[in-house]
Amino acid sequence: MLTRFLIAALVLLTACAPAPAPFTGPMIIGDADPVRFAGRQPSTFPVRGMDAARFQTRVDWERAKAVGIEFVFLKATEGGDLLDPMFQDHWRGAGRAGIKRGAYHFYYFCTSPEVQARFFIRTAPKTRGSLPPVLDMEWNPFSPTCQRRPDAATVRNEMQRWLDIVTAYYGQRPIIYTTPGFYDDAELNRLKGYEFWLRTTAKTPSEAFPGQRWRFWQYTSTGTLPNTPGAIDINAFNGSRSDWDSWLDRRTVR
Template identity: 40%
Template sequence: MQEVGKFCSPQCLIHVLKQCMRPFLTVVTLLFLVAACRDVSPSVAGNRAMLQPGFTGLDLSHHNGRIDWEAFEAAPVDFLYLKATEGTDWKDPRFQDHWREAKARGWLVGAYHFYRLCRAGEAQAGNFIQSVEVRAGGLPPAVDLEYAHNCEPRGSMSETLAELDVFLERVEAEYGQRPVIYTTPEFHRDWLSDGYADYPLWLRGLGEVMPRTRDGRAPDIWQYTMSGRVPGIESRVDMNRVPDRPPE
């Protein structure tokens, strides 16, 4: 995909300054972050580049309860993905507050949708788009695809995937960014192994060993625990990291 431009977005600059204020950040690390931001663009490749190897992030929803944002600023976290919607009509009641607070504090932020296998893709995309404004400089939208807490698939596998394709295409057209697919190794094996390789992959793999898909693909984002602890949030949290990428 052609890059639209090479510049550091305001959100990225804020994030760099935020990192700079952390007492343990070295000058070398700061220079690395600034250099990384130079190649940020609205393209898929550019938005992947916003999440540099070694970055740590959380995915948050109403399940995490009320957040003490002043205390949370001390968390060793670089990016946040916030649950916005689920299915065709459910909206996370804390999403707008989470988004506003996170952006005001300079986090790299993205929103995600929990995809219901028994609902129409077009209607689910509409629910997400209605809730998440188009903003330049943010992380790509993400879609959560998993068996847990889901419903029976809508029709056959091919029919269900056709609905998913409608969702993905509509969201990409709206935001100008290819959605990130969050999933588990089991769901990927059963549903996604014959396609979707062009989508950034966010893969769950709890423990010390980074997961891979059946065909050996490494994730762009790795969810490595669902029981993390950070200041400002009383509940346990899902924690993610951006793995080191091998030389090409």
């Protein structure tokens, strides 16, 4: 009798609980401030993704996947001791939604590359099928703790030391993310054998990085996704869907 009473009460409570509000926004990858590029438009690339960090406090990963987000790069670490507070949540959420995920490290010029590499390795899981790690290289003139701005040769030397350690651990060469100004200042065209993820929101990669081959293009920081508040960085993969599948076969972590 007690069991039947409890079941009946549970059914009643469930029936009285308010249903979640249905989603009414557009089911698309949008852009609040779209740019008309001089060359090929990024929306024409068949494989697109996003990146996320602590600024994205809530992401509806299932809906992101439903509208065509196929990959995501997530900020894991900065310098030698700064863990992105949203990394674990984002990593789990993207994984549950079936979105290909990878982790990135924001480089800090006042900590040795060895310390930074070891910190990243302790933080970013070596998960089978995940995307290659990423080294984010850009100037940060607003840093309250580090105003160091090394010359180009020193920058590339420090980068190489980080890259070598991380490559050895994950079994994949990292991708290098950068901006036009940093790319020119550090003469990153001298780095050979690495894939590039390029940020350029006003020009195409061929205009902003003449002669540089690229794998990913971060083309907007004003992207929008259903049921996800705030602006989102949206990226395009340089290739066809078949290229994407082949790239994943070669480049995911084993």
